[in-house]
Amino acid sequence: MKRVFITGTGMTRFGELWRENVESLVQIAAGEALEEAECLIRDIDYLVVGNMLLQQLEQRALVGALVGESLGFAGPSIHIEAACASGGLAVRQGVMAIRSSMAKRVLVVGVEKMTDVPGSEISRALMAAGGEDEQWAGTTFPALYALMMKAYMRQYEVTIKEVAAEAVKNHEKGKLHPLAQFRKEITVEDVLASGLVADPIRQLMCAPISDGAAAIVLESEGDNRKIEIAGSGQGGDSLSLGKRKTFYTLPATKIAVAQALKEANLCIDKVDVAEVHDCFSIAQLMALKDLGLSEKTVVNTSGGLKSCGHPVGATGVKQAVEVARQLAGECGKRQVTEAKWGLTHNVGGTGAAAVVHILRRHNEN
Amino acid sequence: MKRVFITGTGMTRFGELWRENVESLVQIAAGEALEEAECLIRDIDYLVVGNMLLQQLEQRALVGALVGESLGFAGPSIHIEAACASGGLAVRQGVMAIRSSMAKRVLVVGVEKMTDVPGSEISRALMAAGGEDEQWAGTTFPALYALMMKAYMRQYEVTIKEVAAEAVKNHEKGKLHPLAQFRKEITVEDVLASGLVADPIRQLMCAPISDGAAAIVLESEGDNRKIEIAGSGQGGDSLSLGKRKTFYTLPATKIAVAQALKEANLCIDKVDVAEVHDCFSIAQLMALKDLGLSEKTVVNTSGGLKSCGHPVGATGVKQAVEVARQLAGECGKRQVTEAKWGLTHNVGGTGAAAVVHILRRHNEN
Numbered sequence: 001m002k003r004v005f006i007t008g009t010g011m012t013r014f015g016e017l018w019r020e021n022v023e024s025l026v027q028i029a030a031g032e033a034l035e036e037a038e039c040l041i042r043d044i045d046y047l048v049v050g051n052m053l054l055q056q057l058e059q060r061a062l063v064g065a066l067v068g069e070s071l072g073f074a075g076p077s078i079h080i081e082a083a084c085a086s087g088g089l090a091v092r093q094g095v096m097a098i099r100s101s102m103a104k105r106v107l108v109v110g111v112e113k114m115t116d117v118p119g120s121e122i123s124r125a126l127m128a129a130g131g132e133d134e135q136w137a138g139t140t141f142p143a144l145y146a147l148m149m150k151a152y153m154r155q156y157e158v159t160i161k162e163v164a165a166e167a168v169k170n171h172e173k174g175k176l177h178p179l180a181q182f183r184k185e186i187t188v189e190d191v192l193a194s195g196l197v198a199d200p201i202r203q204l205m206c207a208p209i210s211d212g213a214a215a216i217v218l219e220s221e222g223d224n225r226k227i228e229i230a231g232s233g234q235g236g237d238s239l240s241l242g243k244r245k246t247f248y249t250l251p252a253t254k255i256a257v258a259q260a261l262k263e264a265n266l267c268i269d270k271v272d273v274a275e276v277h278d279c280f281s282i283a284q285l286m287a288l289k290d291l292g293l294s295e296k297t298v299v300n301t302s303g304g305l306k307s308c309g310h311p312v313g314a315t316g317v318k319q320a321v322e323v324a325r326q327l328a329g330e331c332g333k334r335q336v337t338e339a340k341w342g343l344t345h346n347v348g349g350t351g352a353a354a355v356v357h358i359l360r361r362h363n364e365n
Numbered sequence: 366m367k368r369v370f371i372t373g374t375g376m377t378r379f380g381e382l383w384r385e386n387v388e389s390l391v392q393i394a395a396g397e398a399l400e401e402a403e404c405l406i407r408d409i410d411y412l413v414v415g416n417m418l419l420q421q422l423e424q425r426a427l428v429g430a431l432v433g434e435s436l437g438f439a440g441p442s443i444h445i446e447a448a449c450a451s452g453g454l455a456v457r458q459g460v461m462a463i464r465s466s467m468a469k470r471v472l473v474v475g476v477e478k479m480t481d482v483p484g485s486e487i488s489r490a491l492m493a494a495g496g497e498d499e500q501w502a503g504t505t506f507p508a509l510y511a512l513m514m515k516a517y518m519r520q521y522e523v524t525i526k527e528v529a530a531e532a533v534k535n536h537e538k539g540k541l542h543p544l545a546q547f548r549k550e551i552t553v554e555d556v557l558a559s560g561l562v563a564d565p566i567r568q569l570m571c572a573p574i575s576d577g578a579a580a581i582v583l584e585s586e587g588d589n590r591k592i593e594i595a596g597s598g599q600g601g602d603s604l605s606l607g608k609r610k611t612f613y614t615l616p617a618t619k620i621a622v623a624q625a626l627k628e629a630n631l632c633i634d635k636v637d638v639a640e641v642h643d644c645f646s647i648a649q650l651m652a653l654k655d656l657g658l659s660e661k662t663v664v665n666t667s668g669g670l671k672s673c674g675h676p677v678g679a680t681g682v683k684q685a686v687e688v689a690r691q692l693a694g695e696c697g698k699r700q701v702t703e704a705k706w707g708l709t710h711n712v713g714g715t716g717a718a719a720v721v722h723i724l725r726r727h728n729e730n
Contacts, residue, residue, distance in 0.1 A: 001466055047601075055446065056420050061493035062448040065604045065717035069496070076599035077718070078454060081420065081444045083427040089443060093458070100464035101366055102597070128426035131434070232467070234441035236412075239430045255441075352430035353442070 004098045005225040006359070008037030008217035009321040014309030015181040016115045017211040022054065023070040025213035026111050029314075030071050037217035039105065044217075046103035047077035050090030050110035051313035055081075056125050057117055067109055083129030084279060086110065087214070087316025088346025088355035094218045095232045095357075104220065110317030111213040122209050126312075129349040131240025142198035142206060142280070144241050144350050149200055149282035151247035158285065160200055164191035166281040167204050167306050174303020176334035181210055181309030191281075205281040210309035214318035227324045231266065231358035233259030239352045250351035253290040257345070257356045264341075264358040269294045271358075272339035273326045275319035277347040278304040287345055291356070297343075298336045301326060316346035320357060327361035369463045370590040371724070373402025373582035374686040379674030380546040381480045382576040387419060388435035390578035391476050394679075395436050402582035404470065409582075411468035412442035415455030415475035416678035420446075421490050422482055432474055448494030449644060451475065452579070452681025453711025453720035459583045460597045460722075469585065475682030476578040487574050491677075494714040496605025507563035507571060507645070509606050509715050514565055514647035516612035523650065525565055529556035531646040532569050532671050539668020541699035546575055546674030556646075570646040575674035579683035592689045596631065596723035598624030604717045615716035618655040622710070622721045629706075629723040634659045636723075637704035638691045640684035642712040643669040652710055656721070662708075663701045666691060681711035685722060692726040 010032025012025050020028075034041060049067045054060045064077030082089045087110030097103040114122055123140055134144065152158060168188055174180040186204060194203040218229070235255030238244060244251075261268060274297050278284035284304065293299065302308040302322040305315060323342035325331050342359040375397025377390050385393075399406060414432045419425045429442030447454045452475030462468040479487055488505055499509065517523060533553055539545040551569060559568040583594070600620030603609060609616075626633060639662050643649035649669065658664065667673040667687040670680060688707035690696050707724040 052426060055493060056424060056426065059421060059490070059493040060497075061417060061421065061446060062450075062604060062714050062717055064447060065601060065714065068601060069604045069608075069717075074602050076601045078458070079446045081426060081446055082429060085427075093443070093461075096458075096461050096465045096467055099467065100461045102461055102464065125424065128420060128424040132425075236430060236433060236438075236440045236442055238439055239427060239434045243434075349427050349430065352427055352434075 002099050002101060002220045004095050004218055004220060004229045006216050006227040006229060006320065006324045007219045008033035009324050011179060011214040011318055011321050012212050013179045014210045014212035014311055020211060022111055022113050025113065025211065026067050026070050026109050029213035029215040030107060030109055033215040033217050041071050041073050044073060044105055044107045045075060046097050046106045047073055047075065048090045048093045048106060048108045049077060049079045050086035050317060051079065051112060052081055052083050052086050053112060053114065053125055053312065056128060082353050083348040084312050085316060085346045085348030085353040085355055086313040088344065091316060091320050091357060092232050092234060092355050095229055098218055098220050106218040107215060108218060108317055109213065109215045110314040112311035112313040113211045114209045114311060115211050119209060133240055133242060142201050145280040145282055146198040146201045147241065148247045152282055152286060155248040161188050163205065163281050163285060164188045166278065166284040167191050170278060170300050170304040170306040173301050173334060174307025177303050177308060180303040180307050181208055182307045201280055207279045207305035207310035210311040212309060212311035212314045214314045214321045216317060216320050226362055227327050228360045228362060229357055230360040231260035231264030233257060233356045235354045237352050239349060241350045250286060250290050250347065250354060252351045252354035253287060253345065256354045257291050260356040260358045266341060266358055268292045270341050271297050271343045272341050273298050273301060273323055273336050274343040275300055275302060275322050276345040278306050279310065291345060301331065301334045301336060319344035319346060323359050327359055367464050367466060367585045369460050369583055369585060369594045371581050371592045371594060371685065371689045372584045373398035374689050376544060376579040376683055376686050377577050378544045379575045379577035379676055385576060387476055387478050390478065390576065391432050391435050391474050394578035394580040395472060395474055398580035398582050406436055406438050409438060409470055409472045410440060411462050411471045412438055412440065413455045413458045413471060413473045414442060414444045415451035415682060416444065416477060417446055417448050417451050418477060418479065418490055418677065421493060447718050448713040449677050450681060450711045450713030450718040450720055451678040453709065456681060456685050456722060457597050457599060457720050460594055463583055463585050471583040472580060473583060473682055474578060474580045475679040477676035477678040478576045479574045479676060480576050484574060498605055498607060507566050510645040510647055511563040511566045512606065513612045517647055517651060520613040526553050528570065528646050528650060529553045531643065531649040532556050535643060535665050535669040535671040538666050538699060539672025542668050542673060545668040545672050546573055547672045566645055572644045572670035572675035575676040577674060577676035577679045579679045579686045581682060581685050591727055592692050593725045593727060594722055595725040596625035596629030598622060598721045600719045602717050604714060606715045615651060615655050615712065615719060617716045617719035618652060618710065621719045622656050625721040625723045631706060631723055633657045635706050636662050636708045637706050638663050638666060638688055638701050639708040640665055640667060640687050641710040643671050644675065656710060666696065666699045666701060684709035684711060688724050692724055
């Protein structure tokens with residue numbers, strides 16, 4: 001099986017980017033990634049695009065070719081839709097393309113432009129990733145994660161302050177990330193005083209609505225291969241929460257991490273840095289437990305979805321960008337020392353899809 | 366590189382299937398494919414779903430998990446959107462999954478439910494796959510293909526009767542296909558007397574709006590491997606027709622077929638049966654020329670998109686089903702004798718994406 005290396009990374013600032021559109025966002029992110037990989041768009045032989053909402057909100061299809069056209073790329077492309085896991089699964093498709101020898105140099109781009117429509121419309125649009133029963137019942141994702149939060153707090157005797165502390169930690173990190181949407185510290189008191197969204201979830205426990213794009217270049221052979229995707233895993237589950245046995249764990253995460261670790265021949269304790277899917281603060285607590293991350297692992301140096309922002313289709317790709325940059329020692333004030341192994345964890349819906357990648361730094365080529 | 370075999374095929378009837386929904390359609394098609402592959406849904410380790418419109422028309426996302434839930438499958442899944450090439454690219458993703466060793470037994474399902482909304486809404490929805498300039502100009506796909514038809518007729522001195530004859534041929538074949546939408550013969554006069562849609566395209570030169578699903582099971586190792594996917598190719602191009610040098614050829618098709626033939630180590634003259642993408646009759650003429658098919662190749666035994674129907678996401682998978690069944694000698698009245706090599710050709714938009722597969726029958730295992 002061919003080995004897969006990340007040879008270029010790029011991302012835009014995440015946030016309310018009124019002056020940018022999908023085209024300009026992907027141009028920034030892909031341009032950076034290509035430059036770092038020391039190649040041109042014509043050197044790419046496969047383009048993978050992770051995006052959830054363009055088709056739903058703007059009636060744009062053939063999204064692979066659409067993003068390709070923005071980049072001056074007319075080669076083969078594919079569009080992956082998996083709600084909030086679109087980006088992570090796009091990375092996995094890129095890995096698959098290299099491993100299958102069907103592509104030699106893959107550009108993976110994740111993008112979402114969410115702030116051009118009212119927040120209420122976005123909430124409804126995101127609910128497309130829920131079960132039909134959940135849609136009919138009028139639930140929203142905050143409501144579904146609120147059920148999970150209650151179950152988790154009861155199961156593990158966790159207090160609401162402990163949940164709130166996850167948001168606080170992510171803002172501490174995001175403050176140091178120049179591309180993050182919210183670069184300010186918050187306190188547990190701030191979180192608990194913020195508006196109630198769906199009891200017990202409060203506003204500052206929720207990832208924001210964001211615009212942004214992220215990109216990586218994947219290659220197999222050649223020189224200067226430092227950051228490897230050493231393992232890739234994907235788990236699935238029912239679309240509807242109501243069809244699960246319990247609400248306090250995501251079985252898809254457990255499947256995905258076990259598979260990724262096995263491929264990388266790694267023990268989870270060895271992971272130095274991890275980007276985990278904190279669409280809500282409770283999701284971060286669940287992820288830490290389901291992944292089995294040790295205390296020493298530094299989590300969400302990007303600020304996570306909460307502080308860095310959550311442009312849905314971009315998030316999974318941004319996680320790979322952040323971890324690759326941490327392993328390469330390029331993260332400035334938020335740099336973790338001596339990081340060798342990294343992990344990314346991206347979730348779709350309430351856990352109907354989860355994807356985990358293990359990244360590794362090689363000192364010698 | 367691992368070899369890829371089709372071990373099971375299934376499809377629903379194509380047409381206006383008022384009593385079926387997406388869930389029941391995929392259950393029928395996947396059920397058949399699994400039965401033929403002599404396995405159960407729990408034996409599948411990867412599900413690939415080709416679908417264009419569920420998200421756009423019905424606000425349903427995470428379509429991989431959605432279809433999975435309909436099938437009682439909670440494993441890893443992926444949703445591919447590439448407009449009318451969604452099905453063909455789903456097949457290619459299945460091939461990629463096997464070749465990469467990331468899956469052992471893949472279920473590829475293509476599905477579309479189009480007749481629940483008014484035709485005018487479908488036309489607008491399909492136009493999502495056009496270029497932004499084309500959308501703003503108010504063009505439709507018939508209008509864009511009309512430009513291509515005019516250019517082709519002028520370039521190759523083809524008459525409108527010759528274009529109409531392609532529709533007639535497909536209805537002759539479709540009449541013999543029990544699952545086809547339109548099982549009646551038509552004449553060139555019928556075609557030319559039918560309503561003008563976009564000059565010079567007439568109604569009977571257009572594929573219909575359809576409901577339907579198709580499915581295949583892909584495997585690598587094991588017994589009873591008779592039908593192989595021996596080659597897979599994908600080409601891309603600009604989204605907008607206006608950015609092409611000429612209108613009478615689809616470069617994406619040429620790239621895709623060259624790649625697929627090279628993988629299969631085959632000369633195009635050897636192809637016995639082919640399913641080509643005739644969203645409009647002119648598209649069939651263009652496909653025959655771009656693919657370079659010889660006179661001896663029997664084309665669109667299923668009836669093609671014109672007579673068999675065109676449930677967008679299902680079409681590319683149905684092409685693989687039809688060719689696999691031809692090679693296996695299972696096509697009853699429409700069976701082509703002694704077919705050993707087959708080809709499928711699926712196009713997205715006006716040729717922004719094209720995918721070609723070469724199928725081969727093995728007499729011995």
